[in-house]
Amino acid sequence: MSHASRHPVFPVPVRRDRAGHGAVRALRFSAVAIGALLASLPAQAQTRTPLDQLGGSIPHAQALPSQAMPFVGSPPPAGKPSGSAGPAARLPSGGQESAAADPHTILPQPPAGKVAIGMSARFGDKEPLIPRGLVWRVFADRPEASGAYPLVAEAADPAPVFFLSPGGYVVHVAYGLASVARRIVVGEESRREQLVLPAGGVTLHSDVNDKPIPAQKVTYDIFEGSFLQGRASSRPYFRGANSGDLIILPAGDYYVVSTYGEGNAVIQADVAVAPGKVTDTTLHHRAGEVSLRLVKIAGGEALADTQWSVLTPGGDSIKESINTLPVFVLAEGEYTAVARYDGKTYTKEFTVEAGKDGPVEVLLGEQVTAPSLDVQEGSGD
Template identity: 40%
Template sequence: MLSAKRLIVAAALACALVSTAMPTVVLAQDATEIPPLPRPRPDRDATPADTAAPAAPTPASEAASALARTPQPVTLSAQISQNGQPIPDGLIWRVFEAMPDSTGEMPLVAKSDQGTARLDLPPGEYVVHVAYGRAQLSEPLTVAPGNNEKMIDLEAGALRLNSAVTGDIPIPATQLKFDIFTAGTEANRVLIAEGLPPNDIVTLNAGTYHIVSHFGSINAVVRADLRVEAGELTDATLFHHASEVSFKLVSEAGGEAIADVEWTVMSANGETVFTDRGAFPSTVLAEGDYSVLAKQGEQVYNREVEIVPGGSREIEVLTSVYQGG
């Protein structure tokens, strides 16, 4: 079972992982028998003893050969961490031939969606791969005559992510999503999960991950490197320096919003970060200085604003004060 601990991160701290349930069914394919290699050509200078016909197979050798091709029972199970309890479900098992084929791929010989996979495989060398949520591991598997059992230590943990605005101001779940990458430099990171909603429990291999929290869809982004520990569930809360804002064009302070307005919001460096058309558009902006332009017909009205972290805010642009080309 996963033990739980609470960890709150301020713009860069936290870690963990979990599992997704999968259907249960066993699909085993008959392993294709590899044909015997051709015998070498006789040596022209060999003595009669060297070129003598091979002895006929004995009953004992035939029995041994048949046993080597007979499928043997194989039981596969996994646990979250060393000395943990076996995982009852949510596992995906795949067994591959250890030797690649002519295409360089390892042929899949068996698959199972059961917590404990029970398969029949001919004696030989294989590679077994198990996935539990987004945690996965591959290990060699040797099948010998008789019962074969293998327990895999996944060394997995669980991560549950959430975010808030600085000051513990909650963010609506519909405004949040998370991406999980492997750790390392930006050029070398690999995407593990994308667009996760808050409070989802994600199973991952133990290790460090790069987390990206998106508040809204523009520029309110927080990043953190988080450590996932085997057998533990970690709650991580990342804090955004941003605010949800709405705009309206009015003829006087507190007046009714004017309809059919084209809106443009530009950052301090002149980059356009938001455009919309309507009487009352809204978005999320990271803290900073912005220029808000409201165009109605041929007339353009503008206002300089500073966004500070906090709750929802309404920004008015006055037709009688803020205007320009």
């Protein structure tokens, strides 16, 4: 189970994943990828993605690697346009966006033989401009002899200005794990271009009986589709997210798998990501944390060199450990603890209730069936 709330445009940058790579990833296109893009777009691509307002809820994990995208050429430093700014040049009249809606009211005068193209992006047709965290790349729209599409320019500004020679290009912009591309044809006049990048954010938390679960004990994998409606992808879209992480995704439907501790405390929930909104979601686990101990007397010291297994009533193994004091997080239900020590096997039945953590002690040499965590005796053979 889960509940979610919506907030307006997220103000913080995307976190880095566990491999140390920025969640805003450097994008490069393969010849096949750009060829397919160019085949699908008209010469003057002016399409806009419809604004999609979705509501939803959610319950985890490392971003998957982006597609291989070879490029050639020497890009300018990130955050700087390809060229030097000169005197200002006013935009031609009849632009697609009003001056109040676009940061490029006046564009810098381009160098000789170049044209200034001012770029910006917004969350939707009627949504705000994206203020930070964008990564822009401009590719030539024709491959070289090697088959690679040259990278012409790149920037990490929210509204960069690129100085380009007349001709065709593919402009790609990424924000978190969301991205969009447009083919443009540069003529003789400077102008501005604005892309619609429908992206939203989600932050994840978990609790048991309204008590927050420590962030280090729970993780999340995010999948495309809907678990409840049977439209679920089998491959994680984002893996290994932590509680409180802000994860930026393309707007759409997702479902999240939340894993609490080491055991079988795993739950799923659907979430809908809306453009320009952050969905803050809490998932409600029904599980308990148990520690296993093999002892000679109740409350005694745990015996070392004990091998442990936790089984379901049907005999299926849930978890194994060679630790003296293993700790497992288990979903509500009935289980059997199996301890192997000094050539003998000792077992004990116990019950886990949501939010009720505690020890499970298995005693040497006694045969007592324990119905719950509160009973400390065990049975051996």
